[in-house]
Amino acid sequence: MTSLRAPVDSSLPANPVVLLTGATSGIGLALARRLIAWPAGHIVLTARESSLPRFEGLGIQASERVWLRPLDITDGDQREKVVHEIHSELGGVDILINNAGVAYRSVTEHLDEVEMHRQLASNFVGPMDLARLVLPDMRAKRCGRVINISSVSGMMAMPTMGAYSGSKFALEGASESLWYEMKPWGVAVTLVQPGFIHSNSFRNVVWSAAARRAMEDEADPYHEVYRSMSPFIERLMNVARATPEHIADRVLRTLQKRKPRLRVFATIDALFFYVLRRAVPRKVFHALLYRGLPGVQRWGPPE
Numbered sequence: 001m002t003s004l005r006a007p008v009d010s011s012l013p014a015n016p017v018v019l020l021t022g023a024t025s026g027i028g029l030a031l032a033r034r035l036i037a038w039p040a041g042h043i044v045l046t047a048r049e050s051s052l053p054r055f056e057g058l059g060i061q062a063s064e065r066v067w068l069r070p071l072d073i074t075d076g077d078q079r080e081k082v083v084h085e086i087h088s089e090l091g092g093v094d095i096l097i098n099n100a101g102v103a104y105r106s107v108t109e110h111l112d113e114v115e116m117h118r119q120l121a122s123n124f125v126g127p128m129d130l131a132r133l134v135l136p137d138m139r140a141k142r143c144g145r146v147i148n149i150s151s152v153s154g155m156m157a158m159p160t161m162g163a164y165s166g167s168k169f170a171l172e173g174a175s176e177s178l179w180y181e182m183k184p185w186g187v188a189v190t191l192v193q194p195g196f197i198h199s200n201s202f203r204n205v206v207w208s209a210a211a212r213r214a215m216e217d218e219a220d221p222y223h224e225v226y227r228s229m230s231p232f233i234e235r236l237m238n239v240a241r242a243t244p245e246h247i248a249d250r251v252l253r254t255l256q257k258r259k260p261r262l263r264v265f266a267t268i269d270a271l272f273f274y275v276l277r278r279a280v281p282r283k284v285f286h287a288l289l290y291r292g293l294p295g296v297q298r299w300g301p302p303e
């Protein structure tokens with residue numbers, strides 16, 4: 001009898017334990033559906049407590065091999081609880097996919113300290129702490145994968161997306177460091193960088209309180225910035241051809257590689273911006289981007 005194997009590189013267990021965050025929407029949901037369809041593997045799908053009931057409506061049921069667990073990535077107790085349960089019952093996580101994330105949208109002046117901390121907690125502190133918790137089991141087994149879903153915003157910044165970019169730049173730096181630390185132990189770290197995706201995530205953007213007020217108030221000095229940037233970003237997402245399913249496939253392909261790259265460009269625009277940033281002097285890159293911003297000539301004081 002041939003035993004079933006998950007479609008992963010042979011350095012990983014045939015029946016790997018996968019922990020996925022933010023599994024009820026977008027890229028996470030696309031990944032969840034693909035992982036469930038694997039012939040083997042123990043899949044732990046997590047979502048915020050308030051989002052857990054959505055699994056049922058999505059046709060995703062808990063079973064012996066598919067666990068559904070609450071995990072708010074910003075909650076240290078919940079992070080520890082889920083990792084502890086997996087350690088005790090299943091011997092530890094083999095593949096961690098840090099997908100959960102939020103995108104704050106605000107100019108810097110409109111973002112208060114609490115909002116800034118929330119952005120970093122969701123996209124940087126929470127994911128890296130979850131990685132910290134799963135590493136001892138991976139090191140003990142001398143194998144494992146940490147996949148952090150980053151973004152083009154982890155290599156370049158746009159106005160109104162400073163906090164989001166900051167969180168993804170931080171994730172990139174910490175993951176790069178972890179790559180060196182884990183390589184001797186046979187644990188691979190990968191940053192998957194999507195660019196714009198045709199998805200609902202535009203609706204899930206979190207506007208800072210002051211940004212919301214400024215969008216309603218024509219007299220606000222940043223009103224024009226929001227008025228031009230918001231539809232611009234929405235348009236880029238609408239015309240993007242990459243879907244959450246494409247990104248999920250890209251993530252899963254990295255699991256089939258013996259030596260996955262540290263950075264994986266998950267969309268064509270991610271590759272484009274990477275090449276452009278390398279090929280063009282920084283000063284020129286910034287000047288080009290600045291001039292290309294929609295309505296930028298109206299962002300400052302009237303002539």
Ligand SMILES: NC(=O)c1ccc[n+]([C@@H]2O[C@H](COP(=O)([O-])OP(=O)(O)OC[C@H]3O[C@@H](n4cnc5c(N)ncnc54)[C@H](OP(=O)(O)O)[C@@H]3O)[C@@H](O)[C@H]2O)c1
Nearest residue numbers: 022024025026027051072073099100101151194197201204
């Ligand atoms: N869409 C894009 O264009 C794009 C581009 C580059 C990178 N990305 C990255 O891709 C990842 C997935 O984004 P997506 O496009 O699939 O967006 P999405 O549809 O908004 O999904 C985000 C997921 O993260 C979850 N989440 C948010 N805050 C959480 C928290 N504190 N604890 C646990 N879960 C939380 C959400 O859960 P709830 O349903 O409970 O809110 C949701 O399941 C993110 O890391 C994002 O930064 C997206």
